[in-house]
Amino acid sequence: MFWRKKSKEDGSPQVQEVELPKRNLTKSIKSIFSRIKFDLEDLGSLEDVLIQADFGVDAAEEIVQELTSIAKKQGLSTEADLKNALKDLLIAKISRTDSALNLDSDQSPNVILVVGVNGAGKTTTIGKLAHYLVSGGAKLTLGAADTFRAAAVEQLATWATRSNAELVGPRTEGQDPAAVAYEAVEAGISNQSDIVIIDTAGRLQNKQGLMDELGKIRRSIEKQAPINEVLLVLDATTGQNALSQAKAFTEVSNVTGIVLTKLDGSAKGGIVYAIQQQLDIPVKLIGVGEGIDDFGFFEPSEFVLGLLGESE
Amino acid sequence: MFGNLSDRLVETFKNLRSKGKLTASDIDATLREIRRALLEADVALEVVKNFIAAVRERALGDEVSKALNPAQQVVQIVQEELVTILGGSQRQLQFAKNPPTVIMLAGLQGSGKTTLAGKLAKWLKDQNQTPLLVACDLQRPNAVNQLQVIGERVGVPVFAPEEGNGKGNPVAVAKDAIKFAKQKQYSVVLIDTAGRLGIDEEMMQQAKDIRKATEPDEVLFVIDSMIGQDAVNVAKAFEDGVGIDGVVLTKLDGDARGGAALSVAQVTGKPIIFASTGEGVDAFEPFYPDRMASRILDMGDILTLIEQAQKSFDEAEAKAMAEKMAKDAFTLEDFLEQMQQLRKMGSLKSMLGMMPGAGKLKSQLENFDEKEIDRTEAIILSMTPKERKDPKILNGSRRLRIAKGSGMTVTDVNGLVNRFEQAAKIMKTMAKGGNPGIPGMPQGMGAMPRPQAKKDKNKKKAKSGNPAKRAAEISGIQLPKDEGSGSAFGL
Ligand SMILES: Nc1nc2c(ncn2[C@@H]2O[C@H](COP(=O)(O)OP(=O)(O)OP(=O)(O)O)[C@@H](O)[C@H]2O)c(=O)[nH]1
Ligand SMILES: [Mg+2]
Numbered sequence: 001m002f003w004r005k006k007s008k009e010d011g012s013p014q015v016q017e018v019e020l021p022k023r024n025l026t027k028s029i030k031s032i033f034s035r036i037k038f039d040l041e042d043l044g045s046l047e048d049v050l051i052q053a054d055f056g057v058d059a060a061e062e063i064v065q066e067l068t069s070i071a072k073k074q075g076l077s078t079e080a081d082l083k084n085a086l087k088d089l090l091i092a093k094i095s096r097t098d099s100a101l102n103l104d105s106d107q108s109p110n111v112i113l114v115v116g117v118n119g120a121g122k123t124t125t126i127g128k129l130a131h132y133l134v135s136g137g138a139k140l141t142l143g144a145a146d147t148f149r150a151a152a153v154e155q156l157a158t159w160a161t162r163s164n165a166e167l168v169g170p171r172t173e174g175q176d177p178a179a180v181a182y183e184a185v186e187a188g189i190s191n192q193s194d195i196v197i198i199d200t201a202g203r204l205q206n207k208q209g210l211m212d213e214l215g216k217i218r219r220s221i222e223k224q225a226p227i228n229e230v231l232l233v234l235d236a237t238t239g240q241n242a243l244s245q246a247k248a249f250t251e252v253s254n255v256t257g258i259v260l261t262k263l264d265g266s267a268k269g270g271i272v273y274a275i276q277q278q279l280d281i282p283v284k285l286i287g288v289g290e291g292i293d294d295f296g297f298f299e300p301s302e303f304v305l306g307l308l309g310e311s312e
Numbered sequence: 313m314f315g316n317l318s319d320r321l322v323e324t325f326k327n328l329r330s331k332g333k334l335t336a337s338d339i340d341a342t343l344r345e346i347r348r349a350l351l352e353a354d355v356a357l358e359v360v361k362n363f364i365a366a367v368r369e370r371a372l373g374d375e376v377s378k379a380l381n382p383a384q385q386v387v388q389i390v391q392e393e394l395v396t397i398l399g400g401s402q403r404q405l406q407f408a409k410n411p412p413t414v415i416m417l418a419g420l421q422g423s424g425k426t427t428l429a430g431k432l433a434k435w436l437k438d439q440n441q442t443p444l445l446v447a448c449d450l451q452r453p454n455a456v457n458q459l460q461v462i463g464e465r466v467g468v469p470v471f472a473p474e475e476g477n478g479k480g481n482p483v484a485v486a487k488d489a490i491k492f493a494k495q496k497q498y499s500v501v502l503i504d505t506a507g508r509l510g511i512d513e514e515m516m517q518q519a520k521d522i523r524k525a526t527e528p529d530e531v532l533f534v535i536d537s538m539i540g541q542d543a544v545n546v547a548k549a550f551e552d553g554v555g556i557d558g559v560v561l562t563k564l565d566g567d568a569r570g571g572a573a574l575s576v577a578q579v580t581g582k583p584i585i586f587a588s589t590g591e592g593v594d595a596f597e598p599f600y601p602d603r604m605a606s607r608i609l610d611m612g613d614i615l616t617l618i619e620q621a622q623k624s625f626d627e628a629e630a631k632a633m634a635e636k637m638a639k640d641a642f643t644l645e646d647f648l649e650q651m652q653q654l655r656k657m658g659s660l661k662s663m664l665g666m667m668p669g670a671g672k673l674k675s676q677l678e679n680f681d682e683k684e685i686d687r688t689e690a691i692i693l694s695m696t697p698k699e700r701k702d703p704k705i706l707n708g709s710r711r712l713r714i715a716k717g718s719g720m721t722v723t724d725v726n727g728l729v730n731r732f733e734q735a736a737k738i739m740k741t742m743a744k745g746g747n748p749g750i751p752g753m754p755q756g757m758g759a760m761p762r763p764q765a766k767k768d769k770n771k772k773k774a775k776s777g778n779p780a781k782r783a784a785e786i787s788g789i790q791l792p793k794d795e796g797s798g799s800a801f802g803l
Contacts, residue, residue: 048357054540057351118563118591119422119536127453148591150461151454158453158477204566235422239354239540241568262421265509266549267542290421290451 038082040071046086053268053307054239059277063089087308094273094300099282101297102228102256103195109141109188110195111225113181114259115214115249116233118202121261121287123152125233126197127159128295129285138194140165143184145177145217146201156199162292166191177201177213178220185224196225205248215252231284233259236269246275260298261287268307334386339371342386346609353608355571356544359578367393391605397574399601403583406557408529411499412444414490416526418519418554419534420546421507424562426455428534428588429504430462431596436500437468444498446489447472448482448522451506459504466593469498482506482518487525503528510549519554532585534560535576543572544579551580561599562588573604642736644700648692690718691728703729 038046043064050060063086070085071077103110112129114122123146130140142160144167146152153169160167168184181198188196200217203210221227232255234242249255260269263286272283283298343364350360367390370376376385407413415432417425429445436443445463447470449455456476463470471489474480486503493501505522508515523531533556535543550556559580561573564587577584584599692700694717699706706714706729715722 051351052357052541054542057348117538117566119424121422123453149458150465151458154457155452155454204563206567207565235536235538237420237536237540237542237546238538239543239568239571240352241354241538241566242540244567262509265420265542266511266545267540271540 038079038086040068040077040082043068050270053270054242055270056240056243056274059270059274063093083308087304090273090304090307091301094276094304096276096282096300099257099284099298099300101284104228105138105194107228109185109193109225110228111185111188111221112195112197112229112231113200113218113221113227113253114197114231114233115200115253115255116202116259117204117235117245118149120202120233120235120238121259122146122202122233123155123159123199124290125231125259125261125285125287125295126156126199127163128287128292130159130165130197131163131292132295133195134164139192141184141188141191141193141196142167143181143188143196143198144169145180145184145198147174147177147180148201152199152201165197166193178216181217182220182224185221189224205245211248211252214249218253229257229284230255231257231259232281233261234269234272234275235267236260236262237265237267238271240271242271243274243278246279246281250279250281255281257282257284259283259285259287264288264294269303270307334371334376336372339368339376339386343368343371346387346390349609350571350574353569353571354538354540354543354575355608356541356575356579358544359575362578363393363397363574391609394574394605394608395601398577398584398604400577400581400583403558403585405585406529407500411497412490412493413500413530414503414526414528415500415530415532416486416503416505416523416528417532417534417560418505418550418556419507420509420536420539421452423507423534423536424588425449425507425534426458426462426504427591428560428562428586428596429459429502430466430468431588431593432586433463433468433502434466434593435596436502437466441499442497443468443500443502444489444493444496445470446486446501446503447474447476448485448489448503449506450474450476450480450482450485451478453477455504455506462593483521483525486522490526501526510546510553516549516553523554528557530557531555532558532560533576533580533582534562534588535572537561537564537570537572538566538568539572543575547576547579551582556580556582558583558585560584560586560588561604565589565595569608570604571608574608644692644695644703644732645697647732647735648689648700687718687720687724688728691715691720691725694718703732 046067047060047064050063051057055063067082067086067089070089071082074085076082076085101112114126116122126142130142134140140163142156142165144153144156146156147170157167157169159165166187168180168187170180171183177200181200184198185196187193198217198221200214201210203214205211218227218230230253232246232249234245238245246255246258258272258275258281260272260283263269275281276283286296286298286303288294288296346367347360347364350363351357355363367386370389370393371386376389405415417429419425426449433443433445445459445468447456447459449459454477456472456474460470460472471485471492473488474485482505489501489503492498503522503526505519506515508519510516531554533547533550533554535546539546559573559576559582561570561584564570573584576582584601584604587597587599587604589595589597691714694714695706699710699714706725711722711725711729714720715725718725
């Protein structure tokens with residue numbers, strides 16, 4: 001991940017690479033594959049494990065089928081061969097070319113809209129991402145467009161302080177979130193922010209009124225600046241409903257990337273496989289804790305090795 | 313994405329139409345679909361496996377092979393077993409003998425504890441309790457703030473000596489809160505704690521310490537209904553790590569099927585006490601196991617399914633009846649049985665008035681005379697089995713004996729025998745014509761209303777104990793108002 005750090009002396013930009021804190025996902029996604037017997041005649045236990053990792057029945061069946069046909073074609077039969085083939089298959093299927101954040105350092109400001117259901121980790125993700133980008137030299141403005149939940153603005157304000165970002169919140173209690181978003185982008189333009197991130201209230205995807213509000217927020221931002229990213233934050237503990245979330249949020253807000261949070265827990269987040277396959281939305285970021293550095297960019301190989309219980 | 317179960321089950325059942333009995337492999341085919349549905353509803357795999365094994369055992373037993381519609385009976389068993397697990401140990405919130413009652417909330421990050429704390433406080437206050445909210449989430453930024461705002465909203469004081477955001481000791485706060493509550497005579501202490509991962513040993517130890525320090529009457533495990541397969545691990549971790557007394561399922565206003573409820577109930581054996589159903593302070597209700605079972609299985613569809621299964625059953629039965637007719641085997645016993653079924657429907661008359669969508673049916677029943685059935689029954693029951701099977705042997709002296717035995721006149725007996733013969737003739741003609749929609753009720757009977765296809769269907773439902781209705785009762789669902797659905801009793 002690169003961000004152009006502004007040089008203080010002559011104002012000419014220079015490029016600096018910001019290293020993401022190293023995250024050993026292999027440790028956090030504790031392997032469940034260790035107990036599988038890889039036997040070409042009976043890959044039922046593989047299917048079970050994939051189901052337990054929240055891949056879903058359809059995806060689990062599909063993966064087992066594909067592995068079987070690969071194994072037959074290539075004449076693989078040993079456990080090691082099969083495991084390797086599975087690893088390659090999963091990495092190939094999960095890897096994408098569009099999983100980097102779509103930020104352009106020549107654009108000012110870049111706008112990121114963050115959406116998701118209640119408690120998924122939106123505000124925390126924004127705090128971490130802001131910190132990361134600020135330490136890369138970018139100027140950040142955060143827009144607190146969650147004007148609904150108690151103390152949501154204060155929560156984002158705490159993260160703004162921690163990450164040295166500007167905060168734009170509602171001027172009156174319960175102000176229209178679309179107006180707050182508009183004003184945040186406006187402020188970002190006038191204070192020459194490189195990036196504006198808009199936090200939104202958590203909403204369940206079956207609440208039409210609230211989903212429509214998201215469309216409104218989106219449109220009001222676009223009156224000022226194009227939106228670079230709409231990030232949908234998904235809790236890795238979520239099961240099959242994540243698919244429904246991804247569908248619904250994409251419909252109203254044109255999601256461009258997924259943030260998979262809480263991968264530091266015991267959940268595996270396998271549902272993102274189905275989301276990437278079915279909805280063609282890349283996973284971009286992951287959350288692995290509540291600390292300011294506890295996040296990373298999504299690395300398919302790391303994710304798969306973590307699942308398989310191997311380290312690189 | 314949703315509602316595939318019923319389609320698939322109907323497909324499975326179609327193949328069973330021609331058969332009277334379910335074989336083990338028929339049952340397995342049905343159970344495979346149910347397994348899939350449960351997994352799609354996020355019930356944990358190990359729980360699904362145990363569940364399916366239990367259902368299979370019951371399904372292979374007598375109750376199914378003797379059932380009128382075995383396939384439907386399997387679904388019924390599934391529903392019942394779900395309700396049993398979900399509500400096996402259902403109970404109310406426990407209050408301490410000597411106040412204050414201490415309630416501690418625990419769960420993963422983002423599960424909805426703080427919001428729930430507010431709702432619970434409001435609910436308790438509405439019941440004339442004097443609750444005190446305690447801010448022990450000193451971890452998440454502004455969690456203390458959030459609780460204070462919520463407390464103000466619901467008019468419940470908040471004990472919050474620490475500002476949080478990583479500062480302060482939650483165990484000490486909890487301990488002080490109890491002291492404070494005793495002093496000020498609050499009747500319930502509600503402790504909000506930080507979200508924690510089941511695998512975070514340090515944080516789990518902290519939760520255990522809070523428990524030790526406050527000796528809660530209830531430790532409520534708060535879990536998001538959207539959670540997937542990990543629900544079992546998390547539930548085990550909290551049960552082993554902190555110890556839980558009850559479960560609260562949150563975000564049930566979403567569209568997740570909520571299979572986690574089953575996982576948690578099964579794994580912990582602890583009752584699910586409340587459901588949290590929205591962001592408002594009142595969006596909170598007791599947990600209904602039957603509704604949850606319907607939700608997990610997608611009950612709306614199950615109802616359609618049972619209806620469809622019923623239809624195939626009716627056809628099968630009508631066919632069997634037609635075959636009997638064709639072989640001239642229709643007896644007075646069959647006649648009586650059909651009459652009795654009609655009576656069952658008649659006694660439903662009053663009940664029907666209370667149900668939506670039953671208006672049409674009710675008017676059909678209006679001119680139905682139950683006494684006629686009583687009379688018919690009395691006459692037939694006064695016959696010997698031989699006479700019932702073969703009415704041709706009913707000579708004058710037999711008819712006189714029957715009339716005396718039933719308290720009727722010989723004319724009544726003659727009338728009945730005539731009606732029976734007419735009916736048998738009509739049915740035989742229809743049977744030969746191969747009309748699959750043959751009504752089960754003989755026609756041309758004096759006081760009897762002319763049976764109609766629709767009514768006939770209802771009659772059959774009554775005969776089978778109306779499983780659709782039973783299912784609806786079990787599920788606690790609202791009967792749809794759609795009168796045009798063509799189903800019995802507004803279902
Ligand atoms: N363990 C862990 N906890 C996380 C992670 N990300 C967020 N959390 C926690 O999850 C909870 C909810 O996070 P928030 O950032 O408030 O979620 P949100 O989506 O903004 O929530 P609402 O605005 O209330 O809808 C908080 O307790 C966070 O500390 C993560 O990656 N790992
Ligand atoms: Mg938030």
